[in-house]
Amino acid sequence: MIRYNLKKLIDDKSQLEGRKISGSEVAAAVGIQRSAMAKMIRDEGYTTTTKTLDALCQYFKCDVSDLIWYQKDEL
Template sequence: MIRFRLKELLAEKGFQENRRVTLDEVSQETGIHRTTLSKIANQRGYNTGTESIDRLCAYFDCKVEDIIEYVPISDTPKSAD
């Protein structure tokens, strides 16, 4: 499964700049809709296009592997039924 590290990147950027970085700010700077960013950050298994990943890389000045990572299905927590 692909996991997005958007929350971690927001926290790192906020820490480096000593301020809170919001999804609204990222949306305004990247042109990615706020709802899409929320889904990337919060929805397990969300699928987004390479254009969004490219814009996030430019915004955070990072590599693709800093935004997304592969997590084997066996390593993902089981949901409570």
């Protein structure tokens, strides 16, 4: 399963900038709905587009591997 690392990226950016960054702020900056961002932050297995991943990488100034990662399903 593809997992999102958004909560950590938001927390790190908040600390770096010395202010609270909300999911709504990130959603507005990258051009997606707040509800979609909330699902991604909660890491609910939300499906998104490469356009959104690109926008998030630009916002956080990170590589896609910092944004998402793969977790093997254990059988």
